[in-house]
Amino acid sequence: MATFEIVMPQMGEGLIEATLTKWLKQEGDAIAEDDAVVEVATDKVDTEIPSPVFGTLVKKLFAEGDVVPIGKAIALVELKGVRPDVPAVIGTAPLPSTEPDIATYKPVKQSRPDTGVEPVFTEEEYSGGTRFYSPLVRSIAKQENVSMKELSNIPGTGKDDRVTKEDILNWVKNRKSAGRPTQQPIQPIVHSGEDQVVEMDRIRQLISSHMSRSWETSPHVNSFMEVDMTRIVNWRSRNKDSFEKRENIKLTFTPLIIESIAKAVRDVPQVNVSVDGIRIIYHRNINIGMAVALPNYNLIVPVIKNADQKSLPGLIRSVTDLADRARNSKLVPDEISGGTISFTNLGSFGLLTGAPIINQPQTAIVAVGAIKKRPVVLETPDGDTIAIRHMMILSVAHDHRVIDGVLAGQFLDRIRFYLENFDITQSI
Numbered sequence: 001m002a003t004f005e006i007v008m009p010q011m012g013e014g015l016i017e018a019t020l021t022k023w024l025k026q027e028g029d030a031i032a033e034d035d036a037v038v039e040v041a042t043d044k045v046d047t048e049i050p051s052p053v054f055g056t057l058v059k060k061l062f063a064e065g066d067v068v069p070i071g072k073a074i075a076l077v078e079l080k081g082v083r084p085d086v087p088a089v090i091g092t093a094p095l096p097s098t099e100p101d102i103a104t105y106k107p108v109k110q111s112r113p114d115t116g117v118e119p120v121f122t123e124e125e126y127s128g129g130t131r132f133y134s135p136l137v138r139s140i141a142k143q144e145n146v147s148m149k150e151l152s153n154i155p156g157t158g159k160d161d162r163v164t165k166e167d168i169l170n171w172v173k174n175r176k177s178a179g180r181p182t183q184q185p186i187q188p189i190v191h192s193g194e195d196q197v198v199e200m201d202r203i204r205q206l207i208s209s210h211m212s213r214s215w216e217t218s219p220h221v222n223s224f225m226e227v228d229m230t231r232i233v234n235w236r237s238r239n240k241d242s243f244e245k246r247e248n249i250k251l252t253f254t255p256l257i258i259e260s261i262a263k264a265v266r267d268v269p270q271v272n273v274s275v276d277g278i279r280i281i282y283h284r285n286i287n288i289g290m291a292v293a294l295p296n297y298n299l300i301v302p303v304i305k306n307a308d309q310k311s312l313p314g315l316i317r318s319v320t321d322l323a324d325r326a327r328n329s330k331l332v333p334d335e336i337s338g339g340t341i342s343f344t345n346l347g348s349f350g351l352l353t354g355a356p357i358i359n360q361p362q363t364a365i366v367a368v369g370a371i372k373k374r375p376v377v378l379e380t381p382d383g384d385t386i387a388i389r390h391m392m393i394l395s396v397a398h399d400h401r402v403i404d405g406v407l408a409g410q411f412l413d414r415i416r417f418y419l420e421n422f423d424i425t426q427s428i
Contacts, residue, residue: 004053005073011042011333017069018042025057031077038074041202045300045333055079137163144172152209155217157277203298214360218399222355223408225394227416229371232256233390235424243428247317251428253371254290254345255315257419261343261366262286262308264414271396271403271411272340274361280402289339289359290319292326293348300326301359303339313428347371353393363399364408366415368392394419 011018022039025031036048037057059076062068133141133151141151146168154171156163191197200208232253240251265272265286274281286308289301302322304310310318325331341362346354347370356365369392376389394415398408 002079003058004055004077004079006037006049006051006075006077007073008040008068008070009049010070011040011045011047017067020062020064020066020068020074021046022064023060024048025051027057027060029057031055031057040068042333045331045336046203046329047332049074051077053077053079133163136165137168140165140168140172144168146172152213153216155213201296201298203294203296203300207299210360211357214357217360218358218363219401220355220358220397221400221403221405221408222395222397223405223412224353225409225412225416227392227394227419228376229253229390229392229419231424232419232422233371235422239428249316249320251316252319253347253368254343255312255319256422257345257368257415258288258290258304258307258319258343259312259315260415260418260422261288261341262310263418264411265341266308267414268407268411270407271364271398273363273402274340275363275399275401276361283340285338285340287338287340289336289342289362290322291342291344291356292323294327300331300336301339301342302326302331302335303337305338312426316428341365343367347392353395355395356397358397358399363402364411365397367395367397369395 008018018040019042020038021041023037024039025035025037031037031051031054033052033054034050037051038049040047040049055077057075058078060074061076062074068074137151140146141148151163151168154163154167157167236251236253236256243249243251265288269282272283272286274283285306288304288307290304291299291301293299302325304315304318304322307315307318322331322335325335339359339362342356342359342365344354344356344365344367346352346356346367350370352372353369354367356367358365371390371392373388374391375386376391378385378387378389394412396408396412
């Protein structure tokens with residue numbers, strides 16, 4: 001019988017490997033076309049790999065927990081009824097390496113400064129974790145006695161914040177010239193036998209690592225502005241019931257706010273940037289990441305691609321679809337990559353405002369709080385008057401390396417303008 005190789009597929013931009021987390025089929029199991037065979041995880045998303053053929057799983061080539069390169073065969077399927085368009089045996093050529101040969105790096109032996117703390121370096125320390133390090137970088141780290149904790153603090157200038165050979169060599173050079181600071185032993189946390197101790201799940205570990213590195217990479221500044229949401233509140237109240245009845249979709253404030261953010265980014269494109277060393281990358285597309293809270297209290301950020309090109313009904317459908325599939329673990333890797341600026345709706349949880357952490361390699365994240373009725377002084381042709389208005393606090397956390405206060409203020413003011421001048425005559 002002919003044999004077919006199921007390979008680790010391309011999982012998204014910049015990803016070169018994935019972790020095999022759970023086999024859904026066992027050796028000897030019959031497999032139908034499009035049956036899910038195995039669950040895999042990357043640093044961006046969890047997903048399933050389906051079988052493109054009918055047959056029987058005859059060999060699992062990797063165990064659960066193994067890290068597998070993209071394009072590598074993971075299972076062999078004995079075909080039943082070979083279709084003309086499916087080759088009997090699929091060969092997998094090795095992927096070309098983009099890293100320099102490890103042999104080209106010649107480490108200089110140097111004694112490690114005495115810190116009073118005995119270092120421990122293990123193979124597992126450099127081969128695991130939540131941040132990808134190339135074999136060359138791991139080799140240099142071992143040779144130079146750079147621990148995993150220290151390695152995780154090195155700002156990466158490569159794609160997706162990846163640490164390059166130059167990054168770690170510069171870090172080692174600066175450490176040697178400046179002298180490594182003395183490590184202070186961490187005081188152990190004392191807990192009673194009644195306390196519950198739970199290990200972080202994989203997603204929470206990724207969030208912890210990503211947020212810590214973002215805080216260390218970007219000098220965060222937060223700017224705030226009040227917005228009168230009365231026009232939008234009234235318009236939504238008039239349209240939400242008929243829209244939900246017709247489309248079976250709830251009309252929330254999130255897509256209305258995202259529409260205003262997309263328009264504001266077009267007006268102030270200097271906030272739609274990333275930093276690459278001493279270079280600023282101005283993104284052509286406006287891809288807005290939308291923070292979604294998951295049932296297990298974790299967080300994921302699906303991306304609305306080209307948000308400025310979508311109509312309001314299109315944004316409503318995109319927001320609803322991405323949020324629903326995010327909560328049900330149905331997103332694919334491409335749907336959580338490529339964001340250029342992010343948005344989080346803290347008002348969903350009753351919060352008035354907040355100071356979120358930037359989602360690297362982006363340089364800004366917009367946050368909104370709960371919409372509350374408040375007495376507000378209004379200026380009218382007949383003089384000032386006090387009225388009850390629906391008010392909301394709008395904020396942006398921005399990377400002070402490239403976005404100063406004046407630019408953040410201009411950006412927030414454009415968002416405020418589009419929200420307060422929302423077209424209440426439009427229908428959806």
